[in-house]
Amino acid sequence: MKFSGKRLLSICLIIAGYLFVAGPVSSPVNAQPPRIVEITAKRFGFSPGEIILKKNETVILRLRSEDVTHGFFLRALKLDEDISPDAPTDIAVTPTTAGTFTTICDHFCGANHGNMKMTIVVE
Amino acid sequence: MTSNRRSFMKIAGTALGIGVLYQAVPAAALTGEAGEMFRFLGKRNGERVTPFSFVQLSDAHVGFNGPPDPLGTKAFERAVEMVNALPQRPDLVLFTGDLTHDTEDKDVHAQRMKQFKEISGHLNVPLIKCVAGEHDAGLDNSALYREFFGETYYSFDHRGMHFIALDNVSQGKPKVGAEQLEWLKKDLSRFSKSAPIVVFTHRPLFDLKPEWEWFTSDGDDVMNVLAPYENVTVLYGHIHRDDAHEEGHVHHYAAKSLIFAFPDPAKVADKKPIPFDKDLPFKNLGIRVVEANAKGSTSERSIAIEDVELTAREFMGINGVQQILKEPSM
Numbered sequence: 001m002k003f004s005g006k007r008l009l010s011i012c013l014i015i016a017g018y019l020f021v022a023g024p025v026s027s028p029v030n031a032q033p034p035r036i037v038e039i040t041a042k043r044f045g046f047s048p049g050e051i052i053l054k055k056n057e058t059v060i061l062r063l064r065s066e067d068v069t070h071g072f073f074l075r076a077l078k079l080d081e082d083i084s085p086d087a088p089t090d091i092a093v094t095p096t097t098a099g100t101f102t103t104i105c106d107h108f109c110g111a112n113h114g115n116m117k118m119t120i121v122v123e
Numbered sequence: 124m125t126s127n128r129r130s131f132m133k134i135a136g137t138a139l140g141i142g143v144l145y146q147a148v149p150a151a152a153l154t155g156e157a158g159e160m161f162r163f164l165g166k167r168n169g170e171r172v173t174p175f176s177f178v179q180l181s182d183a184h185v186g187f188n189g190p191p192d193p194l195g196t197k198a199f200e201r202a203v204e205m206v207n208a209l210p211q212r213p214d215l216v217l218f219t220g221d222l223t224h225d226t227e228d229k230d231v232h233a234q235r236m237k238q239f240k241e242i243s244g245h246l247n248v249p250l251i252k253c254v255a256g257e258h259d260a261g262l263d264n265s266a267l268y269r270e271f272f273g274e275t276y277y278s279f280d281h282r283g284m285h286f287i288a289l290d291n292v293s294q295g296k297p298k299v300g301a302e303q304l305e306w307l308k309k310d311l312s313r314f315s316k317s318a319p320i321v322v323f324t325h326r327p328l329f330d331l332k333p334e335w336e337w338f339t340s341d342g343d344d345v346m347n348v349l350a351p352y353e354n355v356t357v358l359y360g361h362i363h364r365d366d367a368h369e370e371g372h373v374h375h376y377a378a379k380s381l382i383f384a385f386p387d388p389a390k391v392a393d394k395k396p397i398p399f400d401k402d403l404p405f406k407n408l409g410i411r412v413v414e415a416n417a418k419g420s421t422s423e424r425s426i427a428i429e430d431v432e433l434t435a436r437e438f439m440g441i442n443g444v445q446q447i448l449k450e451p452s453m
Binding site: 114 | 224225226227257258261262295330333335338395
């Protein structure tokens with residue numbers, strides 16, 4: 001079977017998706033509470049622009065918006081959240097493979113929305 | 124019979140310079156074996172398909188001010204002229220979104236929509252149909268768009284072909300949503316599996332480049348609803364470049380923009396528009412041409428594609444339009 005480059009890319013993304021675990025916030029028994037990583041969204045960027053996570057470490061991504069509703073989308077992590085300016089959004093993430101991933105705002109927020117992104121590095 | 128059904132959906136195109144002209148049915152299909160196939164499908168599907176052509180235009184972004192493109196609506200206006208100059212008048216023009224550029228000033232945005240209607244109103248075609256892009260409808264859940272253009276998803280039949288407009292922008296997200304999916308199922312339920320169907324929408328319904336927001340999050344759900352149908356073509360915009368993609372028996376085609384172009388995501392890391400070239404102001408705003416394969420293969424879908432770029436010699440005051448044929452992109 002012959003695959004095109006785009007199809008291969010899609011397949012790689014699907015496989016990458018299975019290598020990650022993301023889900024609701026919960027604390028394992030007898031474990032320390034997960035580290036909280038704060039991320040702020042504001043037209044048209046995220047702050048910080050890059051975060052570093054450790055492989056197999058569960059962290060809480062605490063997402064805030066300073067202006068309008070933004071999105072937080074990363075296919076490989078199966079993340080697709082809205083970030084409301086009214087309240088922070090918490091996501092528990094446990095990356096299981098190393099790599100560098102681009103997260104984008106996928107809730108249209110204005111003219112330069114198309115370049116609103118940040119980087120998640122998993123070591 | 125399966126192979127004949129596939130050839131039924133051959134879509135032919137002719138170079139316009141800007142936009143895409145589709146010939147829904149090759150004239151040759153009316154004779155011989157193919158003619159019998161058309162008569163057979165006519166009985167099964169109701170109205171018999173008769174030859175016609177239509178044009179896809181996309182991403183005019185009326186109201187956009189450069190960089191990279193300081194020419195505003197010039198390419199859009201030029202596209203209208205070229206459509207009107209076609210030797211065979213198309214039945215239909217489809218706009219696949221981002222008719223206007225967004226602004227938070229409702230009055231300014233309304234003025235842009237009005238300007239879009241004024242320019243597109245010069246098209247000498249019987250029918251114009253639109254879908255919204257996120258720049259039209261993403262900030263206000265399509266409230267203003269609907270005032271000017273009506274519902275954001277709908278369907279209609281034309282000469283035996285079923286057209287479906289899908290909205291994957293109005294929720295702010297690249298998403299169609301459960302309500303529209305239910306509507307799509309009902310809309311399709313009256314058709315046989317062999318019905319010729321053209322879906323037009325703004326964003327790609329597959330993961331073309333998620334990091335550039337070139338995807339629809341529930342695009343797979345849409346394609347699952349369409350999967351039983353044997354003759355489906357999806358036309359979209361958003362990516363400001365031509366692209367052809369095949370998944371199962373469904374073919375997806377993007378049209379170039381009428382404002383500026385994006386590069387090939389396989390070749391560059393960043394999503395930055397291709398710089399404006401004042402000597403070739405319409406470069407990369409040309410068209411992707413789709414035409415029936417002259418080989419007439421019936422065992423596989425026979426589609427040939429040419430890219431035609433319009434260099435704006437005419438616009439720059441030099442007589443004539445220079446069209447440069449490139450190698451087929453697929």
